[in-house]
Amino acid sequence: MLVVLCGLLGLDVLITGPRDGGDRPSGSRQFVPPAAYAGGSIIDPREPTVRHPPPRTLALTVVDGPDPQWTPQVLDVLARHGVRATFFVSGARAAQHPDLVRRILDAGHELGNRTTSGIDLRGVGDRRVQLELQATDLALAGAAGVTANLVQPPYTSSGSLDHDAWNAILRIGNHGRQVVLADLDSQGWRRPGLDAVLANSTPHDDCGAVLLMHDAVGPDTAAALDRLLPQLQRTGWRVDSVGGVFRLPATMNQARIVDRVGGALFIAAVQVSGWLAGALRVLLVVATALAALRLLLVLIVAPLHARRARRWTAPWQISQRIGVIVPAYNEEAGIANTVRSILASDHPVEVIVVDDGSTDRTAEIVERMQRRFPRVRLVRQQNAGKAAALNTGLAAANSELVVMVDGDTVLEPEAVGRLVAHFTDATVGAVAGNVKVGNRGRLLGRWQHVEYVVGFNLDRRLYDVLHCTPTVPGALGAFRRSAIQQAGGVSDDTLAEDTDLTMALERDGWRVAYEERALSWTEAPATFGQLWKQRYRWCYGTLQAVWKHRRAVVERGAAGRLGRRGLPYLLLFQVGLQVIAPVVDVTAVFALFAQDATTVAATWLGFLLLQAVPAVIAFRLDGERLRPLLSLPLQQVVYRQVMYLVVVQSVITALSGARLPWQKLPRRGRIAPLPVGRR
Incomplete structure (x- = not known):
């Protein structure tokens, strides 16, 4: 019983433990293709190829959710303005809130992989990268019957791309995924206030961009989007999901039966571990x-x-x-x-x-x-x-x-x-x-x-x-x-x-x-x-x-x-x-x-x-x-x-x-x- 208890508590710690905040300072960019850190991009590490969005086009990504309080507000704003986005969900939160994952998919949005625990992939090996991606796929399969081809690595953007980050991207490519890097970050996780979030999210020129918004940190994301989207649409910008902006043939796949069953079990284990951890704290x-x-x-x-x-x-x-x-x-x-x-x-x-x-x-x-x-x-x-x-x-x-x-x-x-x-x-x-x-x-x-x-x-x-x-x-x-x-x-x-x-x-x-x-x-x-x-x-x-x-x-x-x-x-x-x-x-x-x-x-x-x-x-x-x-x-x-x-x-x-x-x-x-x- 204690072994099972330790396993469930270990799973809860892995999923809900404290996280580092923000990008690491960039190190050496040796061997990193210049195009990869030249702006918002989608990278296929298997080639490798780097693609940038067309001018005056914004690929909207929402990361770190889903959150039962704030994600529905973001979904309502997007529906009101007729905009599709790519939600890069964490496997942990997807397993905790599978109903929200289904709601995102039913609303016509794309699902992407943000790893399971939100760990910085620059500091781990290939086996951990594989586990992080596969566990999130299990959560998506169990919640919505799909798996994701797109990955947005935590703590990695175009501006922070260095040698270690590039190696992490190559590891992701070894598992058949494409990587999305943002060059605009709302910094909502810092909770700087609505005006700061809006300023950080607004493009500075006519070059296309990938925008990173956070839907698990408070109401500022939804409020900023409610002001930003009509402003961009009035000035001729096209805002869409990653798949829509880059015209990707498939950003998600139908999950196999075995993955759906495994995903259901994984979701059950995560939810039991969360309930158990809370109950034991009360104990x-x-x-x-x-x-x-x-x-x-x-x-x-x-x-x-x-x-x-x-x-x-x-x-x-x-x-x-x-x-x-x-x-x-x-x-x-x-x-x-x-x-x-x-x-x-x-x-x-x-x-x-x-x-x-x-x-x-x-x-x-x-x-x-x-x-x-x-x-x-x-x-x-x-x-x-x-x-x-x-x-x-x-x-x-x-x-x-x-x-x-x-x-x-x-x-x-x-x-x-x-x-x-x-x-x-x-x-x-x-x-x-x-x-x-x-x-x-x-x-x-x-x-x-x-x-x-x-x-x-x-x-x-x-x-x-x-x-x-x-x-x-x-x-x-x-x-x-x-x-x-x-x-x-x-x-x-x-x-x-x-x-x-x-x-x-x-x-x-x-x-x-x-x-x-x-x-x-x-x-x-x-x-x-x-x-x-x-x-x-x-x-x-x-x-x-x-x-x-x-x-x-x-x-x-x-x-x-x-x-x-x-x-x-x-x-x-x-x-x-x-x-x-x-x-x-x-x-x-x-x-x-x-x-x-x-x-x-x-x-x-x-x-x-x-x-x-x-x-x-x-x-x-x-x-x-x-x-x-x-x-x-x-x-x-x-x-x-x-x-x-x-x-x-x-x-x-x-x-x-x-x-x-x-x-x-x-x-x-x-x-x-x-x-x-x-x-």
Whole structure:
């Protein structure tokens, strides 16, 4: 899809990109026949022969159109004075406005070739000349069923004819065309005003001439012709098309069927590319507006949450022992560190490790720790998935309040106590902890660290204030066991069992809180392949959970807050913005070569800036050093694109109805918790 998008945007840039204005200064005229630059002429480069118009005869040419606003005015003036002209149309505009091409032909005028993109042919090779001419022929064939024998090269007139221009004319002749050069140019493209256009268009003597008028630049062309034509006719001048003045036997040919079909396809491609470019520019503005909206929400809500969190204290102390459930499958690399960190908690805990049919030494390591530490229990089961392991742990727990921790997570000593303190509020059913990336030494780890702080923890602050948290992370979260049991246990309906469980609790009326001071450290994927698998599962599972709990949108209470606040925010900023972001980036890159490049570039930079500002806010609120944000520009170029594609793949997978298996990532046990002052 991106390849097709790039192709269409490339076509739009080729057709609508900025153009040079005016003739280049003439260079050497070596090898150029003097007759070619002696005045208005028609050149057959195949001979080569040069012909000039008869005295007091004006060949009227109109170039650069057709234009939907100004070309009809020119046609009306010509019809009023009974004058035929030769319209040298650009292939791009002919494809954009095929109805005007047919109107020109139906009015009895001639059609000529002005190239497709309006490029200066003096600076290109023979292949590009061929493509420019053939594409315009396709547009004419598709629009009016004809092809043109006459070519008027952009930026080339008798006065600017030099060695390079003559070589370009010879290339045109290689493709069987005749070239028309003007010696009178209205200069209408400069928009000098009506009087100047009229003066530039008036012959200075009785010699015949070829006049160049511009019908895509404003009303001056039509107004000047309305005054010039009767003036010339009164003084005995004959004004006609190029074919009429030079008495050419054929200036146009009937197009072949294959050219008509190809022309129709070309016209369709040009029109689709133009529509797409316009729509994507609107999409860029929409994406920027969404980023601005998120920044506004963050600026309002995040400081509010930080002040409230600093002032909040539990009304009374919870002293009961807490069961900490650790589902483990092939976690031998880090399970020992996880268990030790839990045992070091300030709050009384019991560690329940559920070995989900591991094929490595996970169970053996926990058994040895169980013999040394009475508060460690090992429960074995056949491999049934994380959700089943959590349910097994819940059944084995002896406490009403439980904490769930992944097998690759290391807890800070005060984490458990700070989580369970929130359960002094009887309406709280779950509490999310603050998960940090432990292996942030390499660039990929630093990028994920930035993502955790900005993309996850900052959003959780907003969710907490709005009472609509969609996910308590599996790496660290606390729950009321009775609330989970009331919801039917941990479900395996989705691949994001933590998101599914959180939404189920809120739909049952429970509030979900966020404790930013409850810290844990997790091992992030070390390779892009592992990262892709993890985020693919996360995103796909989240979409599954959103679909499963979609009825929350019409429910009341805590469920309604989730459905009408949390789910739209999640879909809008974590899915929708991610899906359109790569399209926005591609659009911005191609738009840099378009006429509105400055505006688009400013909008795109604003989009990136609006994503960077929340990063600084999030790092400050989390007490993190800002140094990792130095990798943010490169993250926008590489890491962000990977995440975009993950979301796109997840959305397509979800729409197709496919189901993904659980994907276990290999762990290395390389978690390095940092003291608060060094983060």
